[in-house]
Each structure stands twice: as structure tokens, then as C-alpha cells.
Amino acid sequence: MLRGFLKIRDACPNCGLDYGFADPADGPAFFGMSLVGTIGMAAFMAFEFMVHPPIWVHLIVTFPMLAAACLAVLRPLKGWLVVEQWRRGAAPDEWQSVGKHGEGRKWR
Numbered sequence: 001m002l003r004g005f006l007k008i009r010d011a012c013p014n015c016g017l018d019y020g021f022a023d024p025a026d027g028p029a030f031f032g033m034s035l036v037g038t039i040g041m042a043a044f045m046a047f048e049f050m051v052h053p054p055i056w057v058h059l060i061v062t063f064p065m066l067a068a069a070c071l072a073v074l075r076p077l078k079g080w081l082v083v084e085q086w087r088r089g090a091a092p093d094e095w096q097s098v099g100k101h102g103e104g105r106k107w108r
Contacts, residue, residue, distance in 0.1 A: 001079055008082065021090050024081035031081075032073040040066045 001019070003009050006028075011018050044062055047053070 022082040027081045028074050028077035031077050032070050036069045
């Protein structure tokens with residue numbers, strides 16, 4: 001489904017499904033940061049309150065671990081969002097004006 005780190009393929013190499021409907025946008029980043037932030041901050045606070053390490057330990061160990069965890073969950077979350085869009089029948093936006101929104105002179 002993905003080529004490279006986060007680029008969505010044009011179509012499935014096995015079944016030929018066109019991924020033109022897929023647009024997860026910033027969803028994977030939001031869910032990843034929320035998930036890792038909640039669990040990671042709980043672990044960060046537990047580590048801080050139990051061990052009381054100096055700040056350099058957090059800068060060298062804790063923060064890179066949080067960043068790596070955020071990057072590790074991006075691919076699975078992006079795949080999940082694309083699958084959910086397919087299951088729910090997502091399609092590109094189709095918008096058509098049915099009113100006379102461009103005639104602002106009548107509002108005066």
C-alpha cells in the first residue's frame with residue numbers, strides 16, 4: 001500500500017485497486033502524537049518521579065525515544081486510515097453550488 005516511508009502508491013500491485021480515494025492528510029500524525037504523547041508522558045512522569053534523573057538523561061534518552069515512537073506508528077496509522085476510507089466508501093470531494101452565492105449585490 002505504501003512505497004517509501006509514507007507515500008501512497010497509485011494502485012495496489014496485487015489486485016489493482018486504485019488508491020485515488022485515499023487522502024489521510026494529517027490524521028496519522030495527529031493520532032500518532034496523541035497516542036504516543038499520552039502513553040509516553042505517563043511513562044515519562046513515572047520515570048521522573050521514581051528515578052529523578054538529571055535533565056540531560058531526558059534530553060539524550062527520553063525525548064529521542066518519544067520521537068522514534070511517533071515515527072514508528074506513522075506507517076501503521078496511515079495504512080489504517082486508508083483502509084477505513086476504503087471500507088466507508090470515501091471519494092474525492094464533489095461540490096456544486098445550488099444557490100446564488102456569487103450575487104452579493106442583492107444583499108445591499
